[in-house]
Amino acid sequence: MQATKIHATAIVDANAELDSSVEVGAYSIIGANVKIDAGTRVAPHVIINGPTTIGKNNHIFQYSSLGEAPQDKKYKDEPTSLEIGDNNTIREFCTFNRGTVQDKGMTKIGSDNWIMAYVHIAHDCEIGSHTILANNASLAGHVSIDDYAILGGFTLIHQFCKIGSHVITAVGSVIFKDIPPYITAAGYDAKPHGINAEGLKRRGYSAESILQIKRAYKLLYRNGLSLDEAKIELATMQKTIPEISPLTNFLSTSTRGIIR
Numbered sequence: 001m002q003a004t005k006i007h008a009t010a011i012v013d014a015n016a017e018l019d020s021s022v023e024v025g026a027y028s029i030i031g032a033n034v035k036i037d038a039g040t041r042v043a044p045h046v047i048i049n050g051p052t053t054i055g056k057n058n059h060i061f062q063y064s065s066l067g068e069a070p071q072d073k074k075y076k077d078e079p080t081s082l083e084i085g086d087n088n089t090i091r092e093f094c095t096f097n098r099g100t101v102q103d104k105g106m107t108k109i110g111s112d113n114w115i116m117a118y119v120h121i122a123h124d125c126e127i128g129s130h131t132i133l134a135n136n137a138s139l140a141g142h143v144s145i146d147d148y149a150i151l152g153g154f155t156l157i158h159q160f161c162k163i164g165s166h167v168i169t170a171v172g173s174v175i176f177k178d179i180p181p182y183i184t185a186a187g188y189d190a191k192p193h194g195i196n197a198e199g200l201k202r203r204g205y206s207a208e209s210i211l212q213i214k215r216a217y218k219l220l221y222r223n224g225l226s227l228d229e230a231k232i233e234l235a236t237m238q239k240t241i242p243e244i245s246p247l248t249n250f251l252s253t254s255t256r257g258i259i260r
Contacts, residue, residue, distance in 0.1 A: 003049050004072060005020070005021065005022060005023050005024065005203055006018075006023075006024045007024060007025055007026040007027075007028070007044070008026075008056075009026045009027050010024045010025065010026060010027065010028045010030070011029045011030070012030040012165045013027075013030060013032040013034070014031060014032075014056050015033060016030045016031065016033070016034040016035070016036075016050070017034070017035045017036070017096055018030070018034075018035075018036045019036060019037050019038040019039075019040075020114055021038045021039055022037075022038070022039075022041075022042070023040075023041045023042060023048070024039075024040060024042045024046075025043045025044035025045070025062070025069070026044040026045070027044055027045050028042050028043070028044060028046040028047070028048075028255060029046075029047045029048070030042070031047075031048060031049040031050050031052075031067070032050055033050030033051040033052070034048050034049070034050040034051075034052045034053075034054070034067065035050075035052070035053045035054065036048075036054045037054065037055045037056045037086075037235045038056050038057070039056050039057040039058075039106075040054055040055070040057060040058040040059070040060070041058070041059050041060065042060045043059075043060060043061045043062040043064075044062050045062045045063050046060055046061075046062060046063065046064050046065075046066070046074055046105040047064075047065045047066070047068075048060075048065075048067050049065045049066070049067040049068055049069075049098075050067055050081075051067070051079055051080070051081040051082070051084070051098070052066060052067030052081065052082040052083075052084070052098070053081070053082070053083045054066075054084045055084060055085045055086035055087075055088075055111065055140070056086040056087070057085065057086055057087045058084060058086065058088045058089075058090065059088075059089050060090045061089075061090060061092045061094075061117075061142075062092055063092050063093045064090055064091075064092065064093060064094040064095070064096075064221045065094075065095045066082060066084070066090075066094070066095075066096045067081075067091050067096065067097075067098055068095065068096075068097055068098070068146060069097065069098060070097045070098055070099065070100050070122065070123030070124075070141070071122065071123070072100050072102075072123055072141065074100065074102060075123075076102070078101045078105070078122075080098045080099040080100055080101060080105045080106065081098055081099060081105065081107075082096055082097070082099070082106070082107045082108075083104045083106055083107070083109065083111075083213060084096075084109045085109060085110045085111035085112075085113075085129065086111040086112070087111050087112045088109065088111065088112065088113045088114075088115065089113070089114050089115065090115050091115060091116045091135075092117040092118070092119040092174065093117055093118045094117070094118065094119045094120070094121075094197045095119075095120045095121070095201035096109065096120075096121045097121070097123045098123060099123050099124045100123050100124055102124075102142075103123070103124035103142055104124055104126075105124075106124070106125045106216055106256075107121060107122075107123055107125050107126075108125075108127070109121070109126075109127040110128045110129035110130075110131075110147070111129045111130075112126055112129050112130045112244070113127060113129065113130065113131045113132070113133070114131070114132045114133070115131075115132075115133045115136075116119045116132075116133060116134050116135045116137075116153075117135050117136075118135055118136045119133045119135070119136065119137050119138070119167050120137075120138040120139065121139050122138075122139055122140050122143070122159075123141045123142075123143075124141050124142045125139050125141065125142065125143045125144065125145070126143075126144045126145070126180060127145045128146045128147035128148075128149070128165070129147050130147050130148045131145055131147065131148065131149050131150065131151075132149075132150040132151070132152060133145075133151045133155075134150075134152050134153040134155070134171075135153045135154070136153055136154045136213065137151040137152070137153065137154065137155045137156075137157075138155075138156050138157070139157045139161075140157060140159035140160075140161075141159045142159050142160045143157050143158075143160070143161050143162070143163070144161075144162045144163065145163045145209075146163060146164050146165040146181065147165045147166075148165050148166045148176045148199070148203060148228075148250060149163050149164070149165060149166065149167045149168070149183040150167070150168040150169070150196075151163075151169050151173075152168070152169045152171040152172070152173060152201065153171045153172070154171055154172045155169045155171070155172070155173045155174075155175065156173070156174045156175065156226075157175045158163070158175060158176045158177075160255070160256055161175055161176070161177065161178055161179075161256055162178040162179075162183070162250070162253075162254060162256070163175070163178070163179050164178075164181030164183070164246065164247075164250045165181045165182075165197065165246055166181055166182050166196050166199055166200060166203070167179050167180075167181065167182070167183050167184075167185065168184050168185070168196045168199055169184075169185045169186065169190065170184075170185070170186030170187070170193075172188070173186055173187060173188070173190045174187075174188040174189050174225070175189070175190045175259070176190075176256075176257050176260075177189075177190075177257045177258055177259045178187045178228065178254045178256050178257065178258045178259070179192075179258065179259055180247055180250050180251060180254075180258055181217075181246045181247050181250055182195045182196055182200065182213050182217070182246075182247065183196065183217070183259075184196050185259060188223075189259075190259050190260075191259060192221050192259055192260070193215075194217065195213055195214055195217050197210055197214070200213065205243070209243045212237075212241045212243055213243055213244070213246065213247075215237070216234055216244050216247055219233045219234060219237070220234070220247075221260070225250075227258070227260075231248070231251055231252075234247060234248050234251070235248055236249060245258060
């Protein structure tokens with residue numbers, strides 16, 4: 001390691017592995033079994049415990065705590081882990097816990113995520129890539145968030161819930177069931193409020209594709225069909241409309257039921 005990259009007051013365990021380009025700010029503590037790849041910056045007063053693996057070009061802001069033991073009474077000091085990908089922004093006071101042996105044993109965060117201050121990601125969560133988690137969003141254990149989802153500030157998600165791709169939640173949403181792809185959700189408890197049309201436009205979806213997704217939304221939520229009836233109709237749609245496949249795939253794997 002280049003001494004100029006590690007502040008003199010930082011503590012880096014001898015069993016941590018840091019690329020020579022990693023920066024560690026004043027009074028930060030990097031524990032054993034932590035691996036940090038090239039270009040990642042760790043601000044002052046950050047604590048990272050292991051086993052934790054952090055990829056390239058992340059920016060971890062001050063006072064975050066990453067890789068700490070899960071907040072689960074069943075946890076008995078097993079060597080579970082946290083894995084973080086590349087190009088993530090992790091703002092102040094974030095807390096990401098390691099996994100538990102009752103699940104995958106790993107909490108996993110993808111790449112290119114924008115994670116704002118005070119976000120809590122509990123044990124065994126899995127976050128995709130290109131997500132935005134606004135201030136104070138909190139995920140209970142075993143939650144999964146698919147690519148391009150956006151959680152509004154103070155969104156709270158119950159354990160084992162799944163959030164589909166391109167979902168957006170309003171500020172203060174409280175989620176007890178799964179949210180299928182493309183949906184806008186709001187409320188306590190959260191209800192569907194149309195599709196995330198603006199987000200889809202920004203990500204290059206054509207007007208025709210968005211129209212078809214709106215049709216699928218109406219089948220699921222506005223046509224008076226039962227969930228099983230809607231699944232049959234959507235399965236027929238996806239044969240000619242590929243944009244519907246993420247929706248049908250999500251519905252086939254949902255275990256908590258979806259918001260209705």
